[in-house]
Amino acid sequence: MEMQKSTPRAQRLVLVPCPCQGHINPMLQFGTFLHSKGFSITIVHTQFNSPSPCNHPEFTFIPIPDGLTVPLATSGNIIAILLAINAFCKASLEHCLTTQVMKQEPEKKITCIIYDEFMFFSAAAANHLNIPSIILRTTSAANFLARITVIELHSKGLIPFPDSVSFDLVPQIHPIRFKDLPISPWDTIEKFMELIIDVHDVKISSAIICNTTVCLDESSLAWIQKHSRARIFCMGPLHKITTAASRTLEEDTSCIEWLDKQSHKSVIYVSLGSIASIGENELAEMAWGLANSKQPFLWVIRPGSITDSDWIELLPQEFREAFGERGFIVKWAPQREVLAHGAVGAFWTHCGWNSTLESISEGVPMICKPCFSDQKVHARHVSKVWKLGIELGDEFERREIERAVRKVLVDNDGEEIRVRAKDMKEKIQVSMSKGGSTYNIVNELVELIMGF
Known part of the structure; x- marks a missing residue:
C-alpha cells in the first residue's frame, strides 16, 4: 500500500496492547506501519502474556508490573484479568513513562499514546502526563454497536434474558438475535458490564482507530461517528497496510x-x-x-x-x-x-x-x-x-x-456467495489504492499524529 512520504524518526509513539492474541497482532501490525512512516515505536506491555520482542527488533519493548496473582493469571477468566490490570496499571504506566521512556533518547518526545480499548487505564495515565491518546479498536464496528445494545438492555433489566427469546431478533441491530449478543462467558454479567462501560468511555482520547473498512461497516461507522466526540479513523484491514506478520505459534509451512x-x-x-x-x-x-x-x-x-x-x-x-x-x-x-x-x-x-x-x-x-x-x-x-x-x-x-x-x-446454490466474496475483495483493494477511502484515511491519521 503506497503512502505519503515518511516523517523523520524524531517522534516517539507509545503503544499499549491488550494481552490477548487477537488484540496483540493488530497493534503490532499497526506499529509496523507507523514505524515505516518514520515514528519511533515503544511497546509498553503487561508481564502477563507479553509479546515476543524477537519478532520486532525495530521496536523497543518495555514490560510493566500488572499486579496479577498467579491464580488469577492462570484462571482463564479474561474479564477478571482485564479488570485487575486496569485497576493496577495506571500507576505502572506513569512510572514507566517518566522513569524509562522519557529518559531514553530525551530528544524524542512522546508524541502520542495509542492503546487498545481494553487497556483504558492508558487514557488516564496519558491525561495525567498531558500526552495525547488514541484508542485502537480491534473488532468490527457492528460488534461495537452490539456492545452498546448490551449496555442499554442491561440498564433496562433485560439482560440476562430468558431462553424463550434467544432466537428473537434484537430491536435496532438486525439481524442480531439475543443469543448472538457479545456477552462474555468468563464472568458474571455485572463484571462484564463493569468492563464494557469503562471501555466505551472515550471522553479524554483524541481519536479512535477502527480495524475495519468502510465498505463492510459503513452504516455502523456512521452511527458511531454521529454519537462520538472523538474522530473515527477506519484503517482496516490492518494486516493489509503492512507486510509484517506476528507469529506466536509454530507454523507448519x-x-x-x-x-x-x-x-x-x-x-x-x-x-x-x-x-x-x-x-x-x-x-x-x-x-x-x-x-x-x-x-x-x-x-x-x-x-x-x-x-x-x-x-x-x-x-x-x-x-x-x-x-x-x-x-x-x-x-x-x-x-x-x-x-x-x-x-x-x-x-x-x-x-x-x-x-x-x-x-x-x-x-x-x-x-x-x-x-x-x-x-x-x-x-x-x-x-x-x-x-x-x-x-x-x-x-x-x-x-x-x-x-x-x-x-x-x-454447488450452484453457493455461486452468489462466491461472487460476492470476490467482489468484496476487489472493493477492499480499491479502498487501499491511491485515492481510495482507506488510503486517504491512513494519511490523514499520520498527519494528525504529526501535528500533536
Missing part, C-alpha cells in the same frame, strides 16, 4: 507444498482459532462431514484443542483411512499465506475478527461456527448482511457440515 498440488479454489481450510476447543463427538462430526463432502481439506487442529486429547488421537481410524491424500492436518498454519493461496476456495472459521478480515480480504467465502462473544456478531453479519458465507446451526451434524462445505465450494 509444509501445508503450502500440499496446497500447491491441489486444484484452483478446491480446498476448504478449517481453523477454529487459538482459543476454542471441541469435544470428541464434535470432532467426529467435523471429520465425517469433511470426508463425506469429497472435497480436499486443510485442517488445523491445535494441540490441546480437543478435550481429553493431546492432539488427534481421538480422530476415528476409519476417517484417517477414508480421506487419504485428500486431506492434510497440521497443528498450526501460516493463515494469511493459506488464505491467499489459489487452491483455497473456502474457510471454516470461528469468526474471530482477525480471521474474518483475512478471509474477506482474500475473497474467500466462509463457513461460520462461532464460539463466544464477538464471534457470534461477526458470523451473523457474514451470513446475513454481507452474505459472504453461511453459518452452521447449533446441531453440529455431519450431514449439515457436508452440505455446507459443498455449497460454499462447488
